[in-house]
Structures are given as structure tokens and as C-alpha cells.
Amino acid sequence: MNIKSLHRILKLATELSKMGLKKEALSLTNILKKSASLSGENPYMFYPEKESYFEFLERLRQLSEESAQSDGEMSSYEASASPPSGSSETPDGDSTDGEANQNFNAPRDYISNNPYVYSGGRRSANPDYDSENTEPDRFTSIPGNNNYRSGKIGSYNQLKLLKERHNIKTVINLAKDSLDGQGPDISFPINPPCTPKGIPIDPEIGGTPGPDCIPCEGRSKPCEPLWAEKLDLKYITIYLGSRGPSDSKWSEIKRELESGGTLIHCTHGVDRTGAIAARWRLEVDPSVTYEEALEYTKHFGGQWDNDGDPNKRLREFIEKSEKPSDVARKTSSSSSYGAQLGSFMEAIGSKESSYTRNEAAAEKSWTIANIDTGAFGRWQILPENGPRWAKQYNRQIRDCDGDSSLMCRELFGPGTEEISPISDWKKRENQTKIVQFKMTYYYDYFKNRTKWKGELVPDRDPDDIWYDVAVSWYAGKGRVGTPAATSTHKQVGKKSGVAYSSISGYANKVVSDYQDLLSENSSVNENLALVIGDSQVGGSLGEAIAENLRSKFSDVKVDFKNGSGPSLWYEESKLELYRAMPAVVFISLGGNNANGASTLVSKIRDISPQSRIYFSGPPPGAIDHPNYNSGNNSVENRSSRNETIRGAGAIFLDPFKYIVTDGKPGYYNSNYEDPDTRYGVHLPRTVAQHYVDQISGMVV
Known part of the structure; x- marks a missing residue:
């Protein structure tokens, strides 16, 4: 126009x-x-x-x-x-609350005067709808002291009306897409006045020349928080997609509803708002059943009964509701950082290299390369970043000496090995090290900041922190907290012609998948440790390991088979061991062969993704034994099998490094103190205990 x-x-x-x-x-x-x-x-x-x-x-x-x-x-x-109603998904992948005109026969005891949908440029089905002088669509009360629910806020005057007519004090916006179509709004006072760039200033009115005359517009310059600030309202954003909020965000919503005078809204007021309202009813009214709460929500419309069950995650959120009596009994704590990092890395890998737990896809993900950028591997590390990050990793090992920071506590225990040479950064075990290091670096930085080089803020919700980590991984840490981080712009590859995800679309998808994976993987038994292996586990080494783990876990199970290699331990008869979801799996194998070491680790991860897997390779033989350095027991053969195990994808523990005598690694005298030493390779008790003492701090 x-x-x-x-x-x-x-x-x-x-x-x-x-x-x-x-x-x-x-x-x-x-x-x-x-x-x-x-x-x-x-x-x-x-x-x-x-x-x-x-x-x-x-x-x-x-x-x-x-x-x-x-x-x-x-x-x-x-x-x-007015544009026609759009689909139920916005261009950048943000879920919305369904088709624009649906379920308008909802009972009036559930819905107030406007049971219609209005969204930005979309037309309301109500011919009398007026975003200036009436309440928002589906505006109605919910339990508590003066609490309400609705669809999107249409204008400054409409929000002003809600404050004056209904004494609203707090607004919780559940939908970023509800900002679409808001503003510019001529009813919203601009102070000080300004004149668009290139237009002469009116001498009688004055003003400031420049391009910033629009105080707000759409998602890039949201209007709603400015309207709320002008009206002295508390404004909270807890943007949801196709699933409910995290536990900490749900607690925040409950606190506001308990205080009263709170409006919750999304775009259409049916799905996301419906899930929050339904769970709120369940938790404050002991007489309400889950079926009744869900039926109440369905009366407002939405996608609750659509094919494919698009509201499955929101339904699961409602099902998690706790009656007041349940809250007092709740003792579970939030997931550990290790569990969060593992789930997040899996989510990033899925987005970057189409990694899945399928064995073939998992194997391919380690070597896949991007035709446009040259990014390599499961997490698509840029070729210019790989060597630089490997150097940073090695430097961090030295910096962690005596440091108890998150980074050092989680990743760099005693004896952590450097990436050497740097050019080997593409090896799968080094990819894992680099990604763990860099993502922990981002997490540690943004847990107290909302943007790069921003001011310190109180501790943030982990999901919000992981969102910033996703933005950093995809677009660089400097984009965090900037308009670019919420942009829906998509870039097209110069060689491939592929339209890559927008920054916000990428980050939202990663965090969404991360939440699913964390929930799926959260069943690990933190009280259980499992030790498996060959005859070393049946002897002094197994005894020392089990004794050490019993000081950390209340339940330690040991299983061994003389003469076994890794392939035995992923046979169907053995898989039940991992279905118990042990927090730690300690493997001691390789003395007989190392065939199938990578497959074993992958199989364990398929069944129990959050188990922490430690793989101890074959130890050196006793130098005073006749069989020392001969045949299968030779230093060369055992060292070679250790290298195979090192690349299996578990946390590798090298006996040649930690078994030390007179300052010499990989060296000990048996003195024939144990019958186990008859083959010259079974560790005697004193040496086994020495080895376990050395690695104890790494096995947690």
C-alpha cells in the first residue's frame, strides 16, 4: 500500500x-x-x-x-x-494453538463473551470483535484470586482495559507467536515524540529525527512488554511450543497464580493456555479428576482430538500434575549436569548430522561433512574451530589443577589426557572431548548471563541456558541475547542450495528434543553400578573395583566370564544387565581381544543412554614373569588393543599409564604374591589396589 x-x-x-x-x-x-x-x-x-x-x-x-x-x-x-487463517505452525517452527476458526460451539459457562480466534493479521470469527474495547478472545476466569485466561492481547488499549476492568496485575505470555501482528499501535503513547528518518521535524511539536519512531512491532521489537511497562504491570514470558514448561517454569507460573490478579495467554487461548489452566485446576482442586480437567480444556477448542495427537506433550504435562498431598512427598531432585549434557549433545547431534541411536546412522555421523561449510562429524565442528578448540581443551587440563569449577569438576579429573596431536581432532573420541568441553564452557558462562558480555543476573533456568548454548553452537556466542537470536531468517547454502534453519528455529528444535531426551533418559538408577569383564574382573582387579564403587553406590553388581572379549557382552543374554539402567558401567576387557569394543559401548548407550561408561583396557604384564612380553601378552599387542578401546566412545582408563613402579609407568613386579599371576598378566592385589586408587577420582 x-x-x-x-x-x-x-x-x-x-x-x-x-x-x-x-x-x-x-x-x-x-x-x-x-x-x-x-x-x-x-x-x-x-x-x-x-x-x-x-x-x-x-x-x-x-x-x-x-x-x-x-x-x-x-x-x-x-x-x-484480512489474510486467511494460516496453518498451525509458523514459518520458524514455533507451534501455535491450531486452526483459526474451530470449535465455536463451546459452552458459555466455560467461555466469556468472545469464543473466537484472533491472531495478528488474521480475522476473528466474531463479527463484533474489537481489540480496542473488548476483552481478548476466550477471556474467562480460572481458579484463584482474580486469575484469567485468554487468547492474544490485541492492542495497548485492550491491555489497559484488562487492568482497569478486571484488576489484572500480572501478564504471563506463553506464546512468542502471539506477538505477531502487534503494533505499530496509534493508541500507544509515544514519548518522547519522534519523526521518521527523512521527514522534517514539526517546529511546533519538536521531536527527535531518526528511524526509531516505531516503539514496537512484531517479534523483533515486541509491543506487549512495552504496553505492560507503561501500565505498570508485571510481565513474564514463558514461551511454549508443543510441550509444557519445565518444572522450574511451572513453579514460577504457580507462584503468580497463587498471588492472584494474573492473566495467562497464548495466541488463541486453547492449547498452551489450556494445558496450563487444566493442570492448575487439578493441583488446586482435589475434587477435579484428570478426565474432567481435560474435558474442560477441550471445550475451548484446539488440537486435543486432532489426528496424530499434536498435543501429546501438553497432555503429558497435564498428567504430571500433583495434588497438594503429593507435593509434600516429592523428593526427586533435578537432573545432574552430566545427564543434561548427555541429552543436549544427543539433541545437537540429531540436528547437525541426523544422528540417531540406529547403529548405521550413529557410525555414519562420525565422518559426515557439510558441502557448504566443511563442518565435520557428529556435531559438525567447523574445520577452523577443530584445532583451535583442541588447543583450548589441552590448556584447560592444565588450568584445572586444583580448580573446582563446573568445567574441571565434570570433565577434567586427575589423569585426563590431552588431544595429541592436535591434527587428530576429527577422531571420534576427540570430537566427544571437544564438544563436551565447548558446550560446558558455554553453559558455565550463560548460566549467569542472558547475553554475551552482559551483566550478571540471578541463576537462570537450565532450559533457558541450554537455549543460549544452542544459539552459540549454531551462530556464535555473540548472537545470544540479540535480535538475531530470535530471527526467523534462513540462509541458503551456496553450493547445496539447502535452506538452513533460522537461528531461533534451530535453537527451539534443539531444546525441544533435549527436553524429550532428558525426560526419556532420566530413569537411570543413581544407586546402581555394574562391573563386567574377563578374568581380571574375576580376580584381584574386580575385587578392588567393586570395593571402591561400594563406597559410592549402594548397589554394585559384578559379572565376568573368563576368556571373554567385548562381543560376548552385547549378546542378547547380556543385554538385561544394562536394562537395569545403572548409573555407572565399568568394563575391564581387552586381554583376550578388543573386537567389538565400539559396538559394546553403542549397545549399552542404546539401552541406557545416561549410564556413565568407563572402559579399562588390558594391563601390562609382570616383568618378572616368564611370559612377559611374549605372544598375546606382549606389550605391543596389549598396547594395540588399548588403542582400539580408547576409540570405543567410552571414558578410557589406561592401565599402562596408571600402573607405576619406581616412577616407571606400565611396569611392576608380581613377586608371585598371588596365584592370579600364574599367567603373568593378572594383577596381584597390591598392584590392582594401586591402579584403582589412581583412577578412583575419575569414576563417579
């Missing part, structure tokens, strides 16, 4: 108003006010060239107020000017 067209519409609307045709005039002024939503441009630039900017705004405001005094149906002109 160009300036001349706008001028003609305003002139026509003025004439219609003078003729008493208020309904038609109102339709035309609404078109003018929504011109930004329809064109995607700046409506403050749309005014006649010869008319003062502020004169134009004043005329439009007066005409709108005059026309609004008439009750009338939406004209066919305005209806045809």
Missing part, C-alpha cells in the same frame, strides 16, 4: 464518517491501522507527503474513536483485506 492509496482511504473514511456511515468508516480506519500487519512495512511512513506527521496521526486517531462508537458487523471490504 503506497502513500497515495493510504491518503485516498483516509479521505474516503473521513467522508463516510461525515455522512453518518460509521460502520464503513470504522472498517477503513481498521485497515489503515493494520496496514503494517498486511504489508510488513512501517505504517508510520504511510501518510500524505504534504501533511504533518502528527496531524495525520491525530486525524486517524480521532476518526477511529468516532467510528468505533458505532456497533456494526465487519464490512466485506475489511474481511477481504
Whole structure:
């Protein structure tokens, strides 16, 4: 819509108003006010060239107020000017609350005067809908002291009405897509006044020249928080997709609802708002059953009964509700950092290299390369970052000496080995080290900041922190907390022609998958440790390991088979061991062979993804034994099998490094103190205990 067209519409609307045709005039002024939503441009630039900017705004405001005094149906002109209802998913992948016009036969005891959908440029199904002078769609009360639910806020005046008419004090916005179509809003006071760039300043009014005359518009410059601030309302954003909020965010919502005077809303007021309202009813009213709460929610419309069950995750959120008596009995704590990191890395891998737990896909993910960027491996590390991050990893090992920070505590225990040479960063075990290190670095930084080099803030919700880690991984840490982090712009690969995800679409998808994986993997038994292996586990080494683990875990199970190699331990008969979801799996194998070491680790992870897997390779033989360094027991053979195990994907423990005599690694005398030493490779008790003491701090 160009300036001349706008001028003609305003002139026509003025004439219609003078003729008493208020309904038609109102339709035309609404078109003018929504011109930004329809064109995607700046409506403050749309005014006649010869008319003062502020004169134009004043005329439009007066005409709108005059026309609004008439009750009338939406004209066919305005209806045809509104875009048709969109799909249930926005371009950047944010889930919305369903089709625009559905389920309008909902009972009036559940829904107030406007059981219709209105979303930005979309047309409301209610012909009397007025975002300036009525409550939002599906506005109705919910349990508590003056609490309400609704669809999106349409304008500054509508939010003002809610404060004045219903004594709303707090607004919780559950949907980022509800910001679409908000503003520019001529009813929202601009202070100080300003004039768009390139337009002369009115000498009588004054103002500041520049491009910032639009105080807000859409997602990039959200209007709703500015409206709330102007009205002295508390404003909280807890954006949801197709699942409910995290436990900490749900606790925050409950606190506000318990305080009263709170409005919760999403875009249409049916799915996301419905899930929150249903769970709230369940938790505050002991007489309400789950079925009743769900039926209550369905009355508002939405996708609850649609094919494919798109609200499955929201339904699961409702099912997690706790009656007041349940809360007192709840003793479970939040997931450990190790569990969070493991789930997040899996989510990133799935997005970056299409990694799945399927054996073939998992194997392929280690060597996949991006044709556009050269990014390599399961987590798509850029070739210029790989060597640099490997150097940072090695430097961090040295910096962690005596340091108890998150990084050092979680990743760099005593004896952590460097990546050497640096050029080997592409090896799968080194990819894992680098990614663990870099993601922990991002997490540790952003747990107290909302943007790069920003001010310190109180401890943040882990899901929000992981969102910033996802943005950092995909677009760089400097993008965190900037408009780019919420942008829906997609870049196209120069060679592949592939349209890559927007930053926000990428981060939202990763965090969504992370939450699913964390929930799926959270059943690990933190009291259980499992020790498996060959005859070393049946002897002094197994005894020393089990004794050490019993000081950390209440339940330690030991299973061994003489002469076994890794392949035995992923036979069907052995898989039941891992289905117990042990927190730690300690493997001691390789003395007979190392065949299938990687497959064994993968099989364990398939069944119990959050188990911490430690793999101890074959130890050196006793130098005073006749069989020392001969045949299968030779240093060369055993060292080679250790290298195979090192690349299996578990936390590798090298006996040649930690068994030390007189300052010499990989060296000991048996003195024939145990019958076990008859083959010259079974560790005697003193040596086994020495080895376990050395690695104890690494096995947690």
C-alpha cells in the first residue's frame, strides 16, 4: 500500500464518517491501522507527503474513536483485506494453538463473551470483535484470586482495559507467536515524540529525527512488554511450543497464580493456555479428576482430538500434575549436569548430522561433512574451530589443577589426557572431548548471563541456558541475547542450495528434543553400578573395583566370564544387565581381544543412554614373569588393543599409564604374591589396589 492509496482511504473514511456511515468508516480506519500487519512495512511512513506527521496521526486517531462508537458487523471490504487463517505452525517452527476458526460451539459457562480466534493479521470469527474495547478472545476466569485466561492481547488499549476492568496485575505470555501482528499501535503513547528518518521535524511539536519512531512491532521489537511497562504491570514470558514448561517454569507460573490478579495467554487461548489452566485446576482442586480437567480444556477448542495427537506433550504435562498431598512427598531432585549434557549433545547431534541411536546412522555421523561449510562429524565442528578448540581443551587440563569449577569438576579429573596431536581432532573420541568441553564452557558462562558480555543476573533456568548454548553452537556466542537470536531468517547454502534453519528455529528444535531426551533418559538408577569383564574382573582387579564403587553406590553388581572379549557382552543374554539402567558401567576387557569394543559401548548407550561408561583396557604384564612380553601378552599387542578401546566412545582408563613402579609407568613386579599371576598378566592385589586408587577420582 503506497502513500497515495493510504491518503485516498483516509479521505474516503473521513467522508463516510461525515455522512453518518460509521460502520464503513470504522472498517477503513481498521485497515489503515493494520496496514503494517498486511504489508510488513512501517505504517508510520504511510501518510500524505504534504501533511504533518502528527496531524495525520491525530486525524486517524480521532476518526477511529468516532467510528468505533458505532456497533456494526465487519464490512466485506475489511474481511477481504484480512489474510486467511494460516496453518498451525509458523514459518520458524514455533507451534501455535491450531486452526483459526474451530470449535465455536463451546459452552458459555466455560467461555466469556468472545469464543473466537484472533491472531495478528488474521480475522476473528466474531463479527463484533474489537481489540480496542473488548476483552481478548476466550477471556474467562480460572481458579484463584482474580486469575484469567485468554487468547492474544490485541492492542495497548485492550491491555489497559484488562487492568482497569478486571484488576489484572500480572501478564504471563506463553506464546512468542502471539506477538505477531502487534503494533505499530496509534493508541500507544509515544514519548518522547519522534519523526521518521527523512521527514522534517514539526517546529511546533519538536521531536527527535531518526528511524526509531516505531516503539514496537512484531517479534523483533515486541509491543506487549512495552504496553505492560507503561501500565505498570508485571510481565513474564514463558514461551511454549508443543510441550509444557519445565518444572522450574511451572513453579514460577504457580507462584503468580497463587498471588492472584494474573492473566495467562497464548495466541488463541486453547492449547498452551489450556494445558496450563487444566493442570492448575487439578493441583488446586482435589475434587477435579484428570478426565474432567481435560474435558474442560477441550471445550475451548484446539488440537486435543486432532489426528496424530499434536498435543501429546501438553497432555503429558497435564498428567504430571500433583495434588497438594503429593507435593509434600516429592523428593526427586533435578537432573545432574552430566545427564543434561548427555541429552543436549544427543539433541545437537540429531540436528547437525541426523544422528540417531540406529547403529548405521550413529557410525555414519562420525565422518559426515557439510558441502557448504566443511563442518565435520557428529556435531559438525567447523574445520577452523577443530584445532583451535583442541588447543583450548589441552590448556584447560592444565588450568584445572586444583580448580573446582563446573568445567574441571565434570570433565577434567586427575589423569585426563590431552588431544595429541592436535591434527587428530576429527577422531571420534576427540570430537566427544571437544564438544563436551565447548558446550560446558558455554553453559558455565550463560548460566549467569542472558547475553554475551552482559551483566550478571540471578541463576537462570537450565532450559533457558541450554537455549543460549544452542544459539552459540549454531551462530556464535555473540548472537545470544540479540535480535538475531530470535530471527526467523534462513540462509541458503551456496553450493547445496539447502535452506538452513533460522537461528531461533534451530535453537527451539534443539531444546525441544533435549527436553524429550532428558525426560526419556532420566530413569537411570543413581544407586546402581555394574562391573563386567574377563578374568581380571574375576580376580584381584574386580575385587578392588567393586570395593571402591561400594563406597559410592549402594548397589554394585559384578559379572565376568573368563576368556571373554567385548562381543560376548552385547549378546542378547547380556543385554538385561544394562536394562537395569545403572548409573555407572565399568568394563575391564581387552586381554583376550578388543573386537567389538565400539559396538559394546553403542549397545549399552542404546539401552541406557545416561549410564556413565568407563572402559579399562588390558594391563601390562609382570616383568618378572616368564611370559612377559611374549605372544598375546606382549606389550605391543596389549598396547594395540588399548588403542582400539580408547576409540570405543567410552571414558578410557589406561592401565599402562596408571600402573607405576619406581616412577616407571606400565611396569611392576608380581613377586608371585598371588596365584592370579600364574599367567603373568593378572594383577596381584597390591598392584590392582594401586591402579584403582589412581583412577578412583575419575569414576563417579
